[in-house]
Amino acid sequence: MNNFQYSRASDIADAIRLLAVDPSAKLIAGGTNLIDLMKENVERPSRLIDISHLPLRDIEETADGGLRIGALVPNSDLAYHPMIEQRYPLLASAILAGASAQLRNMASVGGNLMQRTRCAYFYDTATPCNKRSPGTGCSALDGLNRNHAILGTSRFCIATNPSDMSVALAALGALVHIAGPTGARTVALTDFHRLPDDKPHLDTILGSGEVITAIELPPRGFARNYSYLKIRDRLSYAFALVSVAAALELEGNAISEARLALGGVAHKPWRSLEVEAALRGQAATPDHFGHAADLLLQGATAHSHNGFKIELARRAIVRTLMQATSATPQSQSHKKIA
Amino acid sequence: MADLTDQIPERIAISLVVNGVRRTLEVVPWTTLLDALRDRLQLTGTKKGCDHGQCGACTVLVDGRRVNSCLTLAVMKDGAEITTIEGLAKDGTLHPLQQAFVDHDAFQCGYCTPGQICSAAGLLAEGRARDADEIRELMSGNLCRCGAYPNIVAAIEQAMSRS
Numbered sequence: 001m002n003n004f005q006y007s008r009a010s011d012i013a014d015a016i017r018l019l020a021v022d023p024s025a026k027l028i029a030g031g032t033n034l035i036d037l038m039k040e041n042v043e044r045p046s047r048l049i050d051i052s053h054l055p056l057r058d059i060e061e062t063a064d065g066g067l068r069i070g071a072l073v074p075n076s077d078l079a080y081h082p083m084i085e086q087r088y089p090l091l092a093s094a095i096l097a098g099a100s101a102q103l104r105n106m107a108s109v110g111g112n113l114m115q116r117t118r119c120a121y122f123y124d125t126a127t128p129c130n131k132r133s134p135g136t137g138c139s140a141l142d143g144l145n146r147n148h149a150i151l152g153t154s155r156f157c158i159a160t161n162p163s164d165m166s167v168a169l170a171a172l173g174a175l176v177h178i179a180g181p182t183g184a185r186t187v188a189l190t191d192f193h194r195l196p197d198d199k200p201h202l203d204t205i206l207g208s209g210e211v212i213t214a215i216e217l218p219p220r221g222f223a224r225n226y227s228y229l230k231i232r233d234r235l236s237y238a239f240a241l242v243s244v245a246a247a248l249e250l251e252g253n254a255i256s257e258a259r260l261a262l263g264g265v266a267h268k269p270w271r272s273l274e275v276e277a278a279l280r281g282q283a284a285t286p287d288h289f290g291h292a293a294d295l296l297l298q299g300a301t302a303h304s305h306n307g308f309k310i311e312l313a314r315r316a317i318v319r320t321l322m323q324a325t326s327a328t329p330q331s332q333s334h335k336k337i338a
Numbered sequence: 339m340a341d342l343t344d345q346i347p348e349r350i351a352i353s354l355v356v357n358g359v360r361r362t363l364e365v366v367p368w369t370t371l372l373d374a375l376r377d378r379l380q381l382t383g384t385k386k387g388c389d390h391g392q393c394g395a396c397t398v399l400v401d402g403r404r405v406n407s408c409l410t411l412a413v414m415k416d417g418a419e420i421t422t423i424e425g426l427a428k429d430g431t432l433h434p435l436q437q438a439f440v441d442h443d444a445f446q447c448g449y450c451t452p453g454q455i456c457s458a459a460g461l462l463a464e465g466r467a468r469d470a471d472e473i474r475e476l477m478s479g480n481l482c483r484c485g486a487y488p489n490i491v492a493a494i495e496q497a498m499s500r501s
Contacts, residue, residue, distance in 0.1 A: 008369035100479020236478035
């Protein structure tokens, strides 16, 4: 690891001030991704600003019946929180599908949103990568791109966002609360992460000097008809090839509300309001789910090694929506896919 | 050219309660908890495997929770209680997990074992695993390249049933 200075922020305003003083400083909370990237020489911050002790660990109900989750709540504490287990089990399931028990104990909610792609070329400082070194090119385009994106790609980057938690947050319509030098703002989770276009070095819309303070869940939790299905190369502790977060509200067998988001296929969680609107009023059948999958995957593009992901995603979407319909969500421990 | 000495951070004094004993030391900011334990406190039971949070050999308990010490900065844990494999046995009696690993021959080379046992201690404290499938899932952050997994799961089941 390269040398760096260390500061402990006394409060959020202090963290914002320290970021403004030193633009190459970075915040650290759980550190599970940042320390790894620093050991790999991919991240070289001049200073780490420790925010891990700040009082952003509360989970509290909002006035409208939703939940506000402090940015420093550890992933494991969120997944096992009674209100998340009971009211937002899709989120609990997605979090438990990711990383390991140790990493979930360390990683914060805000840090999960900020984790960077696991593209092997992003990690390999001997190769060109527009995300790591803008303007150098994308090694994955003609390289080993089996894990890479099929949706929303650009000729500059085909990396994927690695988070499971964010996929469920996208489906649930979560909000991200941000504090910064010019005040506070709130953005939808689906607008927080970016597509790569010609600036793949920017993963999110977070501006310099800004700090995530909380995420907020709307009241609707889809606690009955939901499932998070993660398809990967081994049964646990691996990043998704394709993951699907599905949530339904049903009246009989008719869909009154649908949520559908994909992970492992794009630079951000992939969700389409049009597809969800098209599902509303339809019967919850494999045919209708297949049609929704085709719509959501419209424009999917294969690269040399990842063409299988398109059909895999289509089948995973139908399977996950059927699991949600039958209220038999995918277990993250018992791996058999129902 | 700037004077490089200006850029070298001061060592920072920290205090850790390691296996019940308060230890004070001065560290540079990039010292991981793993390196502090092994190189500064001579507690070499905790192992450095991948050093990237992928293998779990470095697992220790920080304030009772299992973490990867290789991805933890020592300076960020000032004041914390750390339990390593050296701190599990009490009064000359093996911890039930240590005894179970012996009973079930739950290791071959043994390199991953301190991390496996500390991780399993965290798992027991969490109380989330109820059967072998759940043990396997919640122990997936600890790799054993000898492939002693069936015996590791059996050992944890034994300790779980007796705790």
